[in-house]
Amino acid sequence: MSIDLDDTDRAIIRALAEDATTNAGELGRRLDLSQPACWRRIQRLREAGIFRGTRVDLDLDALGFGVSVFLGIKLATKGRVSLEDFERAAAAIPEVQRIEHVLGLYDYRLRVVARDLSDFERVLRRRIMTLPGVGNVEANVLLSEERRPGPL
Amino acid sequence: MLDDADRRILRQLMAEPEASAAALAERSGVTQSTLTRRLAALRKKNILKGTRSVIHWPALGYEVAVSLRVTLEKSEPRAFDEFIAAAREVPEVLEIQTFLGVVDVRLEVIAKDMAHYQDIYRGRLLTLPHISEIDALMQVSQVMTRGAVPL
Secondary structure, three states: OOOOOOHHHHHHHHHHHHOOOOOHHHHHHHHOOOHHHHHHHHHHHHHOOOEEEEEEEEOOOOOOOOEEEEEEEEEOOEOOEOHHHHHHHHHOOOOEEEEEEEEOOOOEEEEEEEOOHHHHHHHHHHHHOOOOOEEEEEEEEEEEEEEOOOOO | OOOHHHHHHHHHHHHOOOOOHHHHHHHHOOOHHHHHHHHHHHHHOOOEEEEEEEEOHHHHOOOEEEEEEEEEOOOOOOHHHHHHHHHOOOOOEEEEEEEEOOOOEEEEEEEOOHHHHHHHHHHHHOOOOOEEEEEEEEEEEEEEEOOOOOO
């Protein structure tokens, strides 16, 4: 850990993780900082790599993506199929939202969106089951989700 | 209820949430006033819920990320509610999801290192109520995250 944070820095990180559109003036007023002082702190946090990017949160249901599924995937022929081939092919599927390489029961964890269960079946059969090296696949359909602020 | 212009705007916004209004309008093929009006309408309908910065926890010293998969005792009717309420009290829990499938609940947990993870696991997670089975997937690397759905 290379960066020292005080309570004000932590409050800034929390605020931007809630709403990235908050500007330095507004955030400064809330935290009793001048706009330039707040801006400098935000810059310092950005330069330290505290943020990995910005995300738009959408109501996926309203946009016609009624189903999210978490997949656990075991590769069948480890060692023979390259992990890069699997990762490249999986990343090219537009419905795949997230790919994690993991240790444990499975080799990869994928998050997939689909319009409905029959659309998910299409993605699973045509795109996921045909990935290079794919073996055992476990699917869990997401019912609810909440994000927590984390240890700040 | 969404038309093509809404879709184009959302596609551009998902691709680069921090782009200026002028840039978003140009890429979506609408005027800036149309863009502003459409975004306000999408916000009002709560289709556009917000924009958030994603914290890179390793930069804050949290090097370990674990996906904890839990099966609950289904004979206990309040198992889900009580488990989730207790999991919310653990600061290192970043996400809580419930599922239809093999797994009932998933917790995304972070820790500073393996020793810290072991403390949390033994002291705070194994003690959560109504656990029937529990297994862990340790994150080796995040290969890809996509901020966009195929609209």
